[in-house]
Amino acid sequence: MSKLPEMLTIGQVAERSGVPHTALRFYEERGLIASVRTAGNQRRYARSVLRRLAFIRTAQRVGLSLEDVHEALTTLPDNRTPTKSDWSRLSTSWQVELDARIDALQRLRDRLTSCIGCGCLSLRSCSLHNFDDEQAADGPGAPKLKPAIEGGT
């Protein structure tokens, strides 16, 4: 009757996702993915875990921590269809962060681009050389650099 949704073994998931089985157990421990167990205590994964893994790896690749991802994913419950407001919560909280990162990356890239042009033989006009312009790292009460990556806005 109910056709079983074709569960995958950990080996199959590792194979198909490219994520090592050790990492899969680690992610499960961290609550990022879920599995059910066979009578003999072996993990079986729903196919949807591949989507989750793709999401996790992408997020990681752009510098988000597993905890960020965890927080995001737990707002999207596994057991029910996510509602519009589930998505809104996740989206809006992430978009600020993602936008900031995109912006930082683009500025970093653009600096480098303009440096090719300037040749940097005249250091005076090199924007990379003058990287601290925007920090005005001079006065006694100079603003700190961004305290690196951190959760939250």
Next chain:
Amino acid sequence: MSKLPEMLTIGQVAERSGVPHTALRFYEERGLIASVRTAGNQRRYARSVLRRLAFIRTAQRVGLSLEDVHEALTTLPDNRTPTKSDWSRLSTSWQVELDARIDALQRLRDRLTSCIGCGCLSLRSCSLHNFDDEQAADGPGAPKLKPAIEGGT
């Protein structure tokens, strides 16, 4: 005659850059920044270290490792004015990576954006739900996910 270039103590650099003094010593150990020593063995930094620190922190913030940064910075020698080809090397190698990251971030953001719109009540059309589309994580020889961050192409 030669007016000394106003060396900074480690405390001053920490204060002005917002980078903890412990991290400054750590970066020095890793070859990311340099200092000279006083007769009494204390560190003194050129003001240019503030630029370097801003660069380092920015790069880190967007997910690059200190080793990435180190590699990049060592192609820009401290002791001579960087040439056009110094810059070219750094720029082109980073731009590929930066572009890829920007792209990944934007797609991640756009997925989330479109998810707000779709409401994800019809999972069939949700791009996040169908995240693995681009991976085609199905066949036996399915392409692996990106092996996460790496000093890649």
Next chain:
DNA sequence: AAACAACTTCGACTTAGGTCGAGGTCAACC
């Protein structure tokens, strides 16, 4: 010259994100 803050080194510790191996169990095929 004495006090005291700021500096030094060094080793131990921390958190994140995992990997590795030992010792044991499960499942699938012959």
Next chain:
DNA sequence: GGTTGACCTCGACCTAAGTCGAAGTTGTTT
């Protein structure tokens, strides 16, 4: 029903990027 490969747990270990504290030194100020 036995072998073989995939799986299990658990604890030790690993790298990156630092932090912390102890014990001693420097440098500035009075």
